Amino acid sequence: MKPNAENRLPSYAETKGVKWLLYELFDHLWPWSKQGWLQHKAIQTAGLAFAVAVTVAWALAANGRLGADALIGWWLGWSIYEIIIRMQCKPYIKDGPWWGHRYRPAGRMDMICYVLFKNLLIGALLFITLRNLGLLQMVS
Amino acid sequence: MKTRSLRPLYLLRQITRFSVLICCYLSLCFSAITLADSDKKNDHTEQERHAEKSHSGSYEAPLPVQLTTDPDLCAYVPCHDIFPYADRFSPRKGRPAYVEAYHEEHGQQKLLGYAFLSTDIVDIPAYSGKPVVTLIGMDVTGKIIGVKVLRHSEPILLVGIPEIALTKFIKQFVGKNAWDKLEIGKARAEGGYIGIDAISGATVTVISANQVVMRSAYEIAKQVGIIKAVPRPQASFSNITEEQSWDTLLSEGSIQHLTVSPSQVGLDNTGQPYIDLYFGYLNAPTIGRSILGERNYEGLMAELKPNEHAIFIVANGSASFKGSGFVRGGIYDRVQVSQDMDSFTFRDTDYRNLYGIRATGAPEFNESAIFIIRSTSFSAAYPWSLVFLGNKVNKQTGARTFANFDREFWLDAKYLQGGRPIVVKADPTWLKIWKSRIWEITAFIVILLFTAVVYANRDWLVRRSSRKDKRWVSAPKYAIWLVSIGFIGFGLMAQPSITQVLTWFHSLLFHWKWELFLSDPFIFIFWLFIIITVFIWGRGLFCGWMCPFGSLSEIIYKIAGKVGLKRFQFKPSMALHNRLKWIKYGIFWVLLAVSFFSMGLAEKLAEVEPFKTTFLVGLFNRSWPYTLFTASLLGLSLFTERPFCKYLCPLGAALAMPTTFRWFGLKRKQECTTCSACAAGCGSQAIDSLGVIDHRECMLCLDCMILYYDDHACPPLSKERKLREKSGLPLTRINAEGYYIPIHPVPMKGAEE
Numbered sequence: 049m050k051p052n053a054e055n056r057l058p059s060y061a062e063t064k065g066v067k068w069l070l071y072e073l074f075d076h077l078w079p080w081s082k083q084g085w086l087q088h089k090a091i092q093t094a095g096l097a098f099a100v101a102v103t104v105a106w107a108l109a110a111n112g113r114l115g116a117d118a119l120i121g122w123w124l125g126w127s128i129y130e131i132i133i134r135m136q137c138k139p140y141i142k143d144g145p146w147w148g149h150r151y152r153p154a155g156r157m158d159m160i161c162y163v164l165f166k167n168l169l170i171g172a173l174l175f176i177t178l179r180n181l182g183l184l185q186m187v188s
Numbered sequence: 189m190k191t192r193s194l195r196p197l198y199l200l201r202q203i204t205r206f207s208v209l210i211c212c213y214l215s216l217c218f219s220a221i222t223l224a225d226s227d228k229k230n231d232h233t234e235q236e237r238h239a240e241k242s243h244s245g246s247y248e249a250p251l252p253v254q255l256t257t258d259p260d261l262c263a264y265v266p267c268h269d270i271f272p273y274a275d276r277f278s279p280r281k282g283r284p285a286y287v288e289a290y291h292e293e294h295g296q297q298k299l300l301g302y303a304f305l306s307t308d309i310v311d312i313p314a315y316s317g318k319p320v321v322t323l324i325g326m327d328v329t330g331k332i333i334g335v336k337v338l339r340h341s342e343p344i345l346l347v348g349i350p351e352i353a354l355t356k357f358i359k360q361f362v363g364k365n366a367w368d369k370l371e372i373g374k375a376r377a378e379g380g381y382i383g384i385d386a387i388s389g390a391t392v393t394v395i396s397a398n399q400v401v402m403r404s405a406y407e408i409a410k411q412v413g414i415i416k417a418v419p420r421p422q423a424s425f426s427n428i429t430e431e432q433s434w435d436t437l438l439s440e441g442s443i444q445h446l447t448v449s450p451s452q453v454g455l456d457n458t459g460q461p462y463i464d465l466y467f468g469y470l471n472a473p474t475i476g477r478s479i480l481g482e483r484n485y486e487g488l489m490a491e492l493k494p495n496e497h498a499i500f501i502v503a504n505g506s507a508s509f510k511g512s513g514f515v516r517g518g519i520y521d522r523v524q525v526s527q528d529m530d531s532f533t534f535r536d537t538d539y540r541n542l543y544g545i546r547a548t549g550a551p552e553f554n555e556s557a558i559f560i561i562r563s564t565s566f567s568a569a570y571p572w573s574l575v576f577l578g579n580k581v582n583k584q585t586g587a588r589t590f591a592n593f594d595r596e597f598w599l600d601a602k603y604l605q606g607g608r609p610i611v612v613k614a615d616p617t618w619l620k621i622w623k624s625r626i627w628e629i630t631a632f633i634v635i636l637l638f639t640a641v642v643y644a645n646r647d648w649l650v651r652r653s654s655r656k657d658k659r660w661v662s663a664p665k666y667a668i669w670l671v672s673i674g675f676i677g678f679g680l681m682a683q684p685s686i687t688q689v690l691t692w693f694h695s696l697l698f699h700w701k702w703e704l705f706l707s708d709p710f711i712f713i714f715w716l717f718i719i720i721t722v723f724i725w726g727r728g729l730f731c732g733w734m735c736p737f738g739s740l741s742e743i744i745y746k747i748a749g750k751v752g753l754k755r756f757q758f759k760p761s762m763a764l765h766n767r768l769k770w771i772k773y774g775i776f777w778v779l780l781a782v783s784f785f786s787m788g789l790a791e792k793l794a795e796v797e798p799f800k801t802t803f804l805v806g807l808f809n810r811s812w813p814y815t816l817f818t819a820s821l822l823g824l825s826l827f828t829e830r831p832f833c834k835y836l837c838p839l840g841a842a843l844a845m846p847t848t849f850r851w852f853g854l855k856r857k858q859e860c861t862t863c864s865a866c867a868a869g870c871g872s873q874a875i876d877s878l879g880v881i882d883h884r885e886c887m888l889c890l891d892c893m894i895l896y897y898d899d900h901a902c903p904p905l906s907k908e909r910k911l912r913e914k915s916g917l918p919l920t921r922i923n924a925e926g927y928y929i930p931i932h933p934v935p936m937k938g939a940e941e
Contacts, residue, residue: 120784145851157884161848 057140057151068149076166079130081137095133102126123171131163246351248788249339251321256307256579261287267303270325270334274300283519283533284309286408289325301327302408305338309404311592314396315707316341322358322397324404330366330414332405335359342393353387357394360384361401366409370398392707395617406529417530420567422495424605425471431478434550442475442603443468446576446595450506453578453591463505467574467595470498470558472603481546488540488558497561497568499525500542502553509555509576525561526594527572534559569609571598618706628680629709635675636717636734639668643729643888650893651922655869655901661890669739677736682710683799684718684735686776686838690783690790718843726850727843728888731833732872737799738833738887741825748826757827765873768835769885776838796836798822829871830887844884853883855896857926859904866892896926 060071080095102122135154141162143152154162255264259279262268267277267289274289276297281287286304290297306322314320318341325334335358345351364370364382371381372394386394409415437443448462455462470476471492476485479500488498501523503509511522520534540558566572573594601607615623622629642649642664652660676682688711695701705712721729731738749757760768775796783790798818801810807818824831833840860866860879867875870892874885881892895902899909899922908928912919920929 142849144853146849158848161845161884165846165849 057153058138061149061151075138079134079137083137095129098126098129123167127163127167130167131159134163135159246337246339246354247345248341251339255305261285261305262303265303265305265323265338266336267323267325269336270303270323271300277303280308282408282411283521283524284407284411286411299328301325301333302412304404304408306400306404309407310400312396312399312403313701313704314340314342315390315392315704320393320397320400322400322404324361324401326366326405326408328414330405330409332361332364332366332401335361335401337397340393342390345390345393353390354393354397357385357387357397358401364402366402366405367415368402370402372398391621392617395621395707399617403529407531410530417563417565419495419564420527420570421609422567423471423569423599425473426603426605428602429473429477432474432547433478434545434547437468437475437478437547438466440600441598442472442600444574444595444597446574446593448505448507448576448578448593452593458506461505462578463503463507463509463576465501465503465505465509465574465576466553467499467501467597469568469597469599470500471568472599474603478547479545480542484546492560493562495562495564495566497566498540498558499561499574500556500558501574502542502545502556504552504554507578510557520559522577523559524575524577525559525566525572526575527566527570530563530565531575532561532563532566534561538562568599569604570611571596571613573597616703618703618709621707622709625709629713632676632680632682632710632713635668635671636713639729639733640717640721642668643725643733646890646893647924650890651897653894654898655895658891658894661894665733665889666743668733669743672734672736672739673743676710676714676734677740677803680710681804682708682714683737683803684711684714684730684839685794685797685799686779686842687791687794687797688715689839689842690779690787690794693780694783694787722843722846723849724851725888726847726853726883726886727840728847728883728886730843731837731840732887732889735833737797737802738830740802741822741830741832744822744825745827745829753826757829759828759871759873762873762877765834771835772837772841773844775836776841779838794838796838798832833887834872834885847884850883854881854886854888854890854893855924855926856881857896857902857904863903865901865903866895869895897922899928902926 139154140151141154141158143150252264261280262277271289273291275292276290278288285308286302289300291300303325321339323336327333369381372386446465450462509522518536525532538560542556542558573596575592575594578591649660718730779790801814801818821832872887874882899905923929
């Protein structure tokens with residue numbers, strides 16, 4: 049299950065400007081890679097199914113009311129899956145300022161912190177957006 | 189040491205030693221929670237014990253669902269505790285509601301006073317974001333004769349401050365008049381204010397409780413006629429009579445808009461608002477004529493007596509602003525007008541039909557009404573608010589809590605002769621707190637800025653230091669530690685805690701309220717500092733330099749070393765450290781998970797942090813399990829560096845995770861991968877065998893950075909120094925990479941020729 053040496057750092061590290069920003073954005077949102085897909089088809093397929101299920105959960109949330117515990121369960125489940133898949137497909141994290149181009153191979157704890165924190169920010173952004181649009185109601 | 193630490197037996201012994209210690213601490217912490225309550229009771233007088241008994245368990249105490257609606261209020265709350273001599277209590281009456289207490293004397297019913305529930309009258313949240321539900325008793329002269337907290341949700345009173353403190357605080361209201369102006373702390377000389385003692389560490393809770401009790405008493409005293417209406421100067425309208433369109437009136441603020449969504453009253457979203465309401469003041473000729481048309485306006489004004497005012501309300505939505513209360517009791521119980529401390533309710537006799545809006549561009553509405561305010565206390569020259577009174581339903585329990593939604597209206601200056609009068613509005617609670625502590629806040633900000641500036645200049649400081657003389661770094665750091673312990677910890681009680689992180693998570697998910705976070709200025713500012721510095725430098729600046737408990741722990745370790753305990757001081761092996769450091773992450777995730785199911789339990793479990801015992805309540809003011817736990821942690825700090833910070837602190841774990849993304853880390857050299865000089869001296873044990881710094885564990889003590897530039901201590905640099913000295917080469921300045929600036933020989937000009 050160890051990643052290939054060529055997967056250790058992103059191929060776009062040397063890219064500049066808007067193109068690099070778009071690569072970064074894609075990298076944060078898409079945990080899979082082509083190499084990872086070829087190597088671990090079963091896991092990837094299960095992952096995609098899981099992603100669909102998560103999307104359904106979000107759709108449910110957007111359509112009305114979803115209990116906090118259910119939503120957090122989904123969030124946690126997805127995050128654990130993402131940690132596993134990223135360790136195989138994209139086992140690196142940014143080193144230094146976000147605007148810099150330095151990356152480092154990620155240890156397990158690096159990846160746990162990265163995924164949980166990133167998903168927390170994405171989750172918070174989605175919560176706030178959905179709630180401000182009146183599409184999500186949380187019950188305390 | 190390295191070979192010793194790898195021996196299995198030694199490792200096993202170390203693991204056992206630390207596991208036992210950690211287990212002891214955790215079990216002590218949890219047993220403290222259960223023992224504390226019983227222990228507390230031994231310290232109080234009989235009277236206090238009685239008081240405490242009567243208030244014990246008011247934290248999140250379950251209240252009957254019927255409490256907010258049943259006419260027989262005293263069937264659900266202990267009115268007899270307030271009026272022990274009362275033989276009879278009336279049903280709820282009036283708006284807002286109260287009950288009358290009667291005593292039979294010589295066959296006559298004598299009115300003793302009034303009892304009322306704070307949540308029937310005001311909607312003022314405390315620190316938890318929920319109200320302190322209070323039963324208040326007032327005699328017929330307006331004197332408060334009893335106050336009883338039925339339910340609160342203040343976490344600080346659950347685990348930090350004993351509930352007896354709340355009982356003592358509440359007792360201060362007894363004997364005060366409904367019209368008295370009470371202030372927390374020392375009363376201001378001017379304005380006739382009366383000062384009452386606060387609860388140290390629960391400022392927001394007591395400010396809220398003060399508003400709840402005094403505003404409730406004032407409202408009821410006014411309603412029953414104890415407080416007479418004070419007339420306000422009436423408005424004189426300008427001569428502008430030109431009729432305006434709906435949109436113009438709306439844009440200039442002559443029509444105000446108030447929307448309440450279903451989620452705000454605890455209902456499911458249906459795609460349409462719960463109430464979508466527009467209102468305005470009709471006496472002003474331009475507005476009145478535009479809304480009603482010339483004839484209807486003249487007719488309405490002819491009907492009104494002096495000091496009577498008409499407002500209009502139109503609305504759409506799933507709820508009705510008229511409600512059904514007027515059918516039963518003749519009172520419209522969904523809307524009222526408030527102006528400063530006065531509120532004006534409407535009876536069926538104050539209602540007039542509004543058949544249509546004449547202003548061009550007005551939309552269609554389901555409901556419409558004209559209400560008449562009949563009071564000299566109301567003046568259109570001053571701002572007033574329309575209040576929509578709702579009930580928030582808790583879906584799980586079915587319980588209803590009083591919730592009001594208001595929108596301010598102030599007549600445009602052009603409609604008033606001489607313009608708007610000058611109105612000094614009362615500051616919101618959080619702003620009052622900020623203003624009252626402005627000097628402490630300024631000093632606090634200066635300290636934080638000083639720390640950030642010192643650390644930002646670390647390169648300059650470490651270059652001037654050496655392994656043997658670290659004064660340039662140590663002096664400011666020790667000074668900051670002392671200020672952090674004395675001023676920030678014990679003085680301001682601004683020790684950040686994991687409970688605040690949990691509160692954030694919940695607020696983010698459920699209901700974000702800036703007022704809640706602004707109400708404690710020091711914690712608010714501290715967290716701003718922490719968030720910014722964690723992303724710039726990592727958690728080490730807060731944990732290693734500014735955390736009051738961390739500073740106290742390390743100072744104890746340093747002092748112990750200086751007074752002869754150095755030979756007993758130890759560092760756990762790296763293998764053991766690398767296992768134990770995960771405990772704090774486990775504690776953090778457990779607390780976070782528990783908090784989603786029970787915030788109260790999470791608050792209790794957060795007692796794993798010894799912060800409250802150390803700074804907020806005091807080591808000797810708490811029951812013995814808490815004191816023993818904290819004393820044990822501080823005692824262990826004599827022998828090993830920051831045991832709590834490294835292995836148990838859930839706040840440290842929460843901050844360690846974003847530290848993964850810090851912008852600026854500490855410097856390393858190529859040779860650091862094979863040299864372990866820095867690692868051997870690292871108190872945080874944050875440098876691994878490959879010389880990589882784990883910034884999540886690093887406390888930014890800067891010892892490794894001192895070594896980095898020290899050409900007598902850093903092995904590769906020292907080697908180069910010796911080579912240069914031997915070859916007679918000059919020792920150039922050490923560059924940012926930690927090496928001497930290279931010397932490139934330049935051929936002499938003459939030699940070239």
